[in-house]
Amino acid sequence: ETGVTQSPTHLIKTRGQQVTLRCSSQSGHNTVSWYQQALGQGPQFIFQYYREEENGRGNFPPRFSGLQFPNYSSELNVNALELDDSALYLCASSEGLGLSGEKLFFGSGTQLSVL
């Protein structure tokens, strides 16, 4: 059983650029959630995908968008990067919604720095 993997581990971009982060969910998991974790803060929910459909979104602007693929891997895209987007981006997979989806399994994250 493989865990949640994210790529790349680190990324440096300049303001105004676009970035794509990738996540492979744990085997058997069909739900992926993305979180932004600023330094010294708890993870903030960005959005969730369940069986390739967006299933909830946090308080993030539309320039944060995502995809989930048939193999349940996922991408997070951020357009028009701003300095405040610098953070650790975490992907978490779970086994569906409801009780089965309570346990989140996080990847190690992508550390994004925007200069």
Add this chain to the structure above:
Amino acid sequence: QQQVKQSPQSLIVQKGGIPIINCAYENTAFDYFPWYQQFPGKGPALLIAIRPDVSEKKEGRFTISFNKSAKQFSLHIMDSQPGDSATYFCAARRPGGSYIPTFGRGTSLIVHP
């Protein structure tokens, strides 16, 4: 608006001590309260979780105490070890919708040998 308030922000104990981390919530609809442990350079990992129908849950050296009337819950780490040094996050989740937990701001724990 911070729905889950966590304290203290940081905590230092000696090996064998019992660090206690507290969380308070506002939304009485929350029905699942997990704690996550995060080491530097890693994502959070689920440590232990409780539902509001019980007042205490133990898993190994980790115990959650839950006070529904006070809307508070806490994590106790028995016989703490240097390897427990990490950041701990409490979270709370409400049923329905996307079942997404709201996280506290975290507590940085250092256990000295």
